[in-house]
Amino acid sequence: MSALSKSGHSIYWLRLEDRGRNLELRDLPDAVHPVLWRNGKGKVHWWQYPDLVRKFNRVLDEVKPDLVHAGPIQPVSIIPAMAGFHPLVSMSWGFDMLQDAERNNLWKWATGYVLKRTDHFFCDCHTVKKKAMAWGFPEDRITVFPWGVDLNTFSPSEKKKMGKELILLSTRSWEPRYGMDVALKGFAQAIQENPQLHLILLSGGSQAEWITSFIRAHQLEKNVELRGQIDNTTLAEVYHSAHIYLSASHIDGSSVALMEALACGTPALVSDIPSNLEWVTDGVEGWVFRDGDDTDLARKILHIAAHPDLRTAAAVNAREKAERNANWEKNFSILLDGYVQAMKEGQR
Structure with a gap:
């Protein structure tokens, strides 16, 4: 989010669920605009999705985005897919394709539904890329984006000591x-x-x-x-x-x-x-x-x-x-290049 906020693009952020457990202690960057689009906390259920799509369509009408980037596949990317928005970038979180895609018939259907309506697929490893291709997603529309870290912040130290411990x-x-x-x-x-x-x-x-x-x-x-x-x-x-x-x-x-x-x-x-x-x-x-x-x-x-x-x-x-x-500065350009490709694919 921090890097995207400095990219010159306007970034709007939507959160699907708030289960009360904060896994990220940092605040959103000032240049990222959070969108309050649904009420309530806790787990979202499948029967709520028609209403979520209606609310998401209102967001689309207001924000008028050039591209939507969503993930995980089944619970999140399915919303812009059901809304019929293009270009849609669906990003796997690993477990959604490696485990959830085969959970049951409903999850299998949701996986196929999203992939058929996705313009470009992002994943963070070749293992997930192979899985997406096994589902029939075209290889030339897949970007492997392995995230990365700040190599200056995360760098070796001399503090470690050798010994029996x-x-x-x-x-x-x-x-x-x-x-x-x-x-x-x-x-x-x-x-x-x-x-x-x-x-x-x-x-x-x-x-x-x-x-x-x-x-x-x-x-x-x-x-x-x-x-x-x-x-x-x-x-x-x-x-x-x-x-x-x-x-x-x-x-x-x-x-x-x-x-x-x-x-x-x-x-x-x-x-x-x-x-x-x-x-x-x-x-x-x-x-x-x-x-x-x-x-x-x-x-x-x-x-x-x-x-x-x-x-x-x-x-x-x-x-x-x-x-x-794992150099974030280098890998971030892969993300932006993927967006450019998705824009072209979404216009087909």
Whole structure:
């Protein structure tokens, strides 16, 4: 949003749902115009969509946008698709195409409906691109836009210390798709052999009760630190305080948190899902373990702890990977180029 607000374009922002949990502590940039277009908070249900489309049409009449950029696919992009607006840029959030698209017949229908009415498709990894193509979306109308990070803000630090202690960091939301149960179970196994392991957990979510109960039941209070949601201005310091970034996600696109960690020179330990493998090669920018396998995760944690020298080379490789593929200043132009292409496609 900040970058778009400085692009010379007029930006209007609509929010579909407000479930009371704030995942972003920063305010909208002054140049971004929030549009209050619906009343109420909480989850939006399918039966509400005809009314939402009517309200969205009123917004279109008032704002008269040249382009609409919407996502995730099924719950959000379907609104401008039902309104018949063009050019429509539909942007996948990863899970919408990799998981939700096959959830049931309704979600399958919604996925196909949106894609048939989308002028240009944005995704953040090649894994999702392949999925969209499997749904019949033309490759030449797909832009892979891997987001990126500010490489000056997220940069290596000399604060990390070598030694027997190993500090792991997870920033993922406490939701089933992110494998927090696998992360904790693997850590609990590893700590039985190496009590000098520490785990920092940021964020929160629907599994909060299970996570806190698991920590108590396995007497991990001294080894697991819960920090909740933190301000973005201090996020780089948290990456610097850890030796390893941990993600046990089952479903993901190109994770911005993973990019931030790599940019900070913090090697990653991630599940071997295809989107993670676009960023981490085992033994290069970090390490991978079998998705859903907490025992394999424990083995990898112990291996990394026993060979601290491996982290030095991995840290260098991690930063180099971020410089090549996660440079926000470079990647932002991909977004703007995609908009230009979408405008041409929307006029066909």
